[in-house]
Amino acid sequence: MTPGIELDQATVTYQRNTVLDGFSLTVDAGELVAVLGPSGSGKTTALRAVAGFVPLASGTVRLSGRDVTGMPPHRRDLGLVVQSYALFPHMSVAENVAFGPKSRGVRKVDIAERVRESLAMVGMASFADRAPRQLSGGQQQRVAIARALAVKPKVLLLDEPLSALDAALRSEMTAEIDRLHRALPAVSILYVTHDQTEALTLADRIAVLAAGKLVDVGTAQDLYLRPPSAFTASFLGAANVLPVQVLGAERTNVLRIQLGEHILTAAGPADHRPGAAQLAIRPHRLRIETDHSDGTNRLPGRISAVQWRGSSFRTTVALDGGGEVVVESPATGSAPTAGERAVLVFDPTDGVVVPAELVAS
Numbered sequence: 133m134t135p136g137i138e139l140d141q142a143t144v145t146y147q148r149n150t151v152l153d154g155f156s157l158t159v160d161a162g163e164l165v166a167v168l169g170p171s172g173s174g175k176t177t178a179l180r181a182v183a184g185f186v187p188l189a190s191g192t193v194r195l196s197g198r199d200v201t202g203m204p205p206h207r208r209d210l211g212l213v214v215q216s217y218a219l220f221p222h223m224s225v226a227e228n229v230a231f232g233p234k235s236r237g238v239r240k241v242d243i244a245e246r247v248r249e250s251l252a253m254v255g256m257a258s259f260a261d262r263a264p265r266q267l268s269g270g271q272q273q274r275v276a277i278a279r280a281l282a283v284k285p286k287v288l289l290l291d292e293p294l295s296a297l298d299a300a301l302r303s304e305m306t307a308e309i310d311r312l313h314r315a316l317p318a319v320s321i322l323y324v325t326h327d328q329t330e331a332l333t334l335a336d337r338i339a340v341l342a343a344g345k346l347v348d349v350g351t352a353q354d355l356y357l358r359p360p361s362a363f364t365a366s367f368l369g370a371a372n373v374l375p376v377q378v379l380g381a382e383r384t385n386v387l388r389i390q391l392g393e394h395i396l397t398a399a400g401p402a403d404h405r406p407g408a409a410q411l412a413i414r415p416h417r418l419r420i421e422t423d424h425s426d427g428t429n430r431l432p433g434r435i436s437a438v439q440w441r442g443s444s445f446r447t448t449v450a451l452d453g454g455g456e457v458v459v460e461s462p463a464t465g466s467a468p469t470a471g472e473r474a475v476l477v478f479d480p481t482d483g484v485v486v487p488a489e490l491v492a493s
């Protein structure tokens with residue numbers, strides 16, 4: 133099937149600065165792809181390029197197979213929701229939602245139906261006559277989503293739609309957007325966020341951006357469990373990243389690596405070239421042991437700091453061979469003690485070998 137959104141080698145420059153650099157991405161019908169990256173990485177620019185608000189220096193944008201590069205935004209047939217709601221303050225909720233279909237010449241009876249339908253989809257049917265100022269932030273954002281849906285777009289663009297809301301509301305609205313996504317099997321959704329929880333929760337696939345370039349793209353699970361790069365490991369969840377040497381294959385998808393004087397095993401492709409690489413381990417995948425005997429995947433060190441975080445301890449360990457590692461452990465047992473010696477242990481499949489090169493953010 134033709135993807136709803138196709139960005140092909142899209143490049144955007146502002147005053148000779150390249151802020152989006154040969155960015156390619158597709159979003160299928162019924163798919164929600166999150167564009168995730170740090171501030172200034174070009175996420176909004178990518179979305180604006182799809183919407184037609186910024187011209188491409190080179191590359192192509194296709195929507196439902198149609199080349200729309202150079203076409204003005206109002207002819208691209210898409211729904212757009214931004215962070216700041218942007219509802220018309222002098223219009224009622226219903227009038228706001230009716231605006232899109234009205235300006236596209238939809239018949240009056242059909243407009244009323246679309247307004248009802250769209251408001252019902254976001255649970256705001258009983259607020260049709262209110263003014264935007266009589267609504268909470270979350271309610272306003274629901275109306276903004278209803279307004280975008282009212283034009284029955286094939287493509288829905290959401291730019292940090294929840295970032296102006298408080299944490300509780302954000303979590304509630306994340307569930308709402310997830311439900312909406314599943315109720316719209318024909319719509320391609322591009323969701324820009326810097327929030328990894330939103331991306332992990334909502335996205336079928338995540339595209340990680342850094343400095344205008346696509347770093348990695350894949351399903352949320354794949355990128356989280358088997359990050360292809362140190363940047364994605366650290367940005368999508370927390371990760372300890374340590375310099376290692378790859379020695380060779382231990383068995384299928386497990387490599388033998390060297391960290392200082394320690395020989396370890398960790399996940400990685402069997403055909404990985406020997407030489408410099410990095411080991412990424414999630415803090416909650418490391419265990420602290422007080423038994424100092426030798427064994428596989430054991431790294432001795434000294435506990436340098438312990439933070440109690442309610443449900444977990446966050447322990448910093450200075451490794452004997454140099455480098456610091458953070459461990460997250462459930463706060464069920466006794467607290468680790470700063471100053472004491474400890475051994476860190478991890479399962480081979482919980483350490484992931486990633487390339488040595490760092491990506492600038």
Ligand SMILES: Nc1ncnc2c1ncn2[C@@H]1O[C@H](COP(=O)(O)OP(=O)(O)OP(=O)(O)O)[C@@H](O)[C@H]1O
Nearest residue numbers: 146147151169170171172173174175176177178326
């Ligand atoms: N109109 C503009 N003129 C010049 N530079 C711009 C313009 N808009 C964005 N930029 C620059 O382009 C780069 C990417 O900006 P963009 O807004 O796409 O990043 P972002 O990843 O969405 O960031 P944030 O999460 O902070 O919104 C930034 O360096 C920004 O300063």
